[in-house]
Amino acid sequence: MKTDKWKLSKFLLNKKFKFNRDYILKYLPSTLLIDSYKNISKWRGYNSTPLLKLNKLNKKLNLKNIFYKDESKRFHLKSFKALGGAYAVEKVSKKEKKITVSSATAGNHGRSVAWGAKRLKLKCKIFVSQYVSETRVNEIEKLGAEVIRVKGNYEASLKKCKLASKKNNWKIIQDVSTKNYKYIPQLTMAGYSILIKEISNQTNEYITHIFLQAGVGGLAAGLVAGVAKYFKRIPKIIIVEPDRADCVLQSIKSNKLKKIRIKKESIMGGMSCNEMSLLPWQILKKASNCCVTISDKNVARTVANLKDKKFSKLSIIGGECATPGVIALIGMCNNVKLRKLIDLNRNSNVLLIGCEGNADVKLYKQLLSKGRK
Numbered sequence: 001m002k003t004d005k006w007k008l009s010k011f012l013l014n015k016k017f018k019f020n021r022d023y024i025l026k027y028l029p030s031t032l033l034i035d036s037y038k039n040i041s042k043w044r045g046y047n048s049t050p051l052l053k054l055n056k057l058n059k060k061l062n063l064k065n066i067f068y069k070d071e072s073k074r075f076h077l078k079s080f081k082a083l084g085g086a087y088a089v090e091k092v093s094k095k096e097k098k099i100t101v102s103s104a105t106a107g108n109h110g111r112s113v114a115w116g117a118k119r120l121k122l123k124c125k126i127f128v129s130q131y132v133s134e135t136r137v138n139e140i141e142k143l144g145a146e147v148i149r150v151k152g153n154y155e156a157s158l159k160k161c162k163l164a165s166k167k168n169n170w171k172i173i174q175d176v177s178t179k180n181y182k183y184i185p186q187l188t189m190a191g192y193s194i195l196i197k198e199i200s201n202q203t204n205e206y207i208t209h210i211f212l213q214a215g216v217g218g219l220a221a222g223l224v225a226g227v228a229k230y231f232k233r234i235p236k237i238i239i240v241e242p243d244r245a246d247c248v249l250q251s252i253k254s255n256k257l258k259k260i261r262i263k264k265e266s267i268m269g270g271m272s273c274n275e276m277s278l279l280p281w282q283i284l285k286k287a288s289n290c291c292v293t294i295s296d297k298n299v300a301r302t303v304a305n306l307k308d309k310k311f312s313k314l315s316i317i318g319g320e321c322a323t324p325g326v327i328a329l330i331g332m333c334n335n336v337k338l339r340k341l342i343d344l345n346r347n348s349n350v351l352l353i354g355c356e357g358n359a360d361v362k363l364y365k366q367l368l369s370k371g372r373k
């Protein structure tokens, strides 16, 4: 396992950092967090996902523990996203059977919405851009949803979804919040917060650092709200993004929501986003200690290392978006100054989020074989 040369692309300390539980829970209310756990934990097949330890990597990095929350085991959908979209569908449908739900997606969110619709026997229309893989489309179709391909990028698919939904009176279940669209994204984020509720029951160790990967920031903000609600001590929060899609870092740097231009899509497709969702921005601009970015360079190697027990005693199936926390932690530990600045030492209990397994089976196989070379 040769990781000594792994580096971060960028590091930014958040000058406006101020973690305030009440402030965070004003944007993502405690009642929603409680309700999401109450509902989702009753779903058939619900189990806490494993909280694993990367003990081999830990020996190398000299920390106390590296915990890895393994979302490859989240229901049969293989990603944390299963929690958000499906929960929002349940709440929005209010037991009404005649509605049709719709969504635009890069993959995992749409799969969750389609699964939520299937559970409740609702009709479902999912819009995808030309960049979403056939494998991901097939998975959504297997759940009984109609998938509509749209020429262009994610934004184009969302536009089409909004137009068609207005015309046909479909209920849009989107995970991105804007000024006039808050409640449904709040529901999806509340669903994600369950990860933290589970972790609070899975270890007695106080977590000192959390590495949170971000696309539009929904996962990160949902987990930050979980921390505000369920953790006794507040860990350092480190946001990780692909260097080709660093909209959180750029927003925090300029202290305003920034739309960036993506010149080339990252292999971490679910995180290849050009603009933050509004609610996550309101939460993360204060709650994040720092932001880091990483390149795609070590993604395949990390997928292979997780699978081939290089980081842990157990073999772990982690897809492309499950790797950035591991890569960023290694990059940070390799930089003596940063390691000190952020207090990563022998007393640190680091939490990484293994947010997806082989959700795209074909891509996973390609990454695995590339990473083993």
Ligand SMILES: Cc1ncc(COP(=O)(O)O)c(C=O)c1O
Pocket (backbone or CB within 6 Å): 079, 081, 106, 108, 109, 213, 214, 215, 216, 217, 218, 219, 220, 270, 271, 273, 321, 322, 355, 356
């Ligand atoms: C597997 C995976 N990880 C991370 C993310 C990023 O989540 P968010 O866009 O809520 O920040 C996504 C989003 O699609 C995803 O599918």
